[in-house]
Amino acid sequence: NAGVTQTPKFRVLKTGQSMTLLCAQDMNHEYMYWYRQDPGMGLRLIHYSVGEGTTAKGEVPDGYNVSRLKKQNFLLGLESAAPSQTSVYFCASTKATSGRQETQYFGPGTRLLVL
């Protein structure tokens, strides 16, 4: 199993450009998440999905959109990139369990620089 993979690994954008980050998991997990990690701050949740066709806002959703058309894929879109969106983006996935002790599996991250 590849686990959680992210594409691309690194990207440079100019302010105002758009792009889509792709996350894929092959573990048949129900839940998927997008986080951003900034220096001196803990990971912050952008959006998440509890199943195919459903998405929800996290802690810092502004400026981002997401889609979960297939169970294994979770896309994060930036419609008009801003320098404040320079960050490392991590995707994660978990099983859906009633005990909520599920392990989160993270992807390797996408480094985004917005000039």
Add this chain to the structure above:
Amino acid sequence: KNQVEQSPQSLIILEGKNCTLQCNYTVSPFSNLRWYKQDTGRGPVSLTIMTFSENTKSNGRYTATLDADTKQSSLHITASQLSDSASYICVVSEKTGTASKLTFGTGTRLQVTL
């Protein structure tokens, strides 16, 4: 506001020595506490998950403790190795209706040297 605070911010130890990392939290209602290891340039990897009723859990040379009364946790690393050099992140899960709501600490950066 839910918070997770970790100390120290960074730590340098000699190979073979033990060390203990601290985590204090104010997350409520509490569901579970997790420790992750994050190597430079990689995603976090889960080390342990502890619920309210568990006060210790081990994963090889890593032992996590939890005191739910004082809202404190520690991660003890025994006989450190160079490969232990990484950031260690404490994460507290809040009880919610569906997906867990996690609050991440900023991490302790550990460097193990010869």
